Amino acid sequence: MEVLDTYFRRYDEAGKGKEQLDELLALFSDDVMIVLNGAQKPGIQAFTQFLNTFFHVHEDIKHMWDGWMKREDGKYETNWAVCGKLSDGRVYTAEGIDIAELDDQGKIVYLENVPKNPELFQRY
Template identity: 30%
Template structure:
């Protein structure tokens, strides 16, 4: 991990998840369910002071964002995400995504949405807002 001037530790971002302006990508993320390395790769996409709006209350800061994703993933035994991401020159990102999952109780769900994100100068997500196009079910 890289140390930043203000004493924060910056997690290295996996090159496979590098966002570049003007790019469009179609990727599936290695599942972070029960895989700490994959979860850390996901969390490395965010700034330390990022705001994530997925549920009813926004998560602000790296500890709250990590807690949000850990709580979400704890309820799933398996999941597979696919998305199409477009990064724009103005530092914003749009990702259309779909997910199929098996919950820890054995139930099956599908869910889909569109995420809108603002990127900082290093290409990390500083703000993410999700709009569900298909609610979990």
Template identity: 45%
Template structure:
């Protein structure tokens, strides 16, 4: 399962300019996957991706090894740097918590950033 989760980060970064990477990224998730961004839940990953690239022009993730948790989820620490659509640059850190179903699709992804307001523009 950790290969799948590593692919999530690789494909996320590539999906900005590569339509095939975007399709491969979206295929990692069930259509009704629960996505939690700093405590706000939404259904489906594709809507988040559309909003993300509306506000960001480039992004690069680095992450620690995904660790299996006692509840069956996986967790990793990550760091990201990017450039917003307005040209400003940023760096953020946080953790991701993921759950994968029996057929290897992500059914739950929670992103907890050190900056609690980081996703306010995507949670509208």
């Protein structure tokens, strides 16, 4: 799933500037549903706001992921791991799964992030 692999690569670069953020957002449908640890963020504007907040407190991030597997419901799923460096200099690691769905134009219309640590996205 090229667009889904590209999503992880673009996410890792999105905090570096507006051009990189725009490249990430171009992968998503305007009416995307983002679900972060159970909290729904409908629409590209809500996702953009999340990303701006996320990259305000993150200096750097790097994802690794398994291959995307198609599920019986037509969505795709992968395991991921990430290491990150916060703006205050602290580093962390996290793991979880992502569940994604593409629309007819190949854009991401649904993306659910399920971290193993349920406190991961509480500040967003």
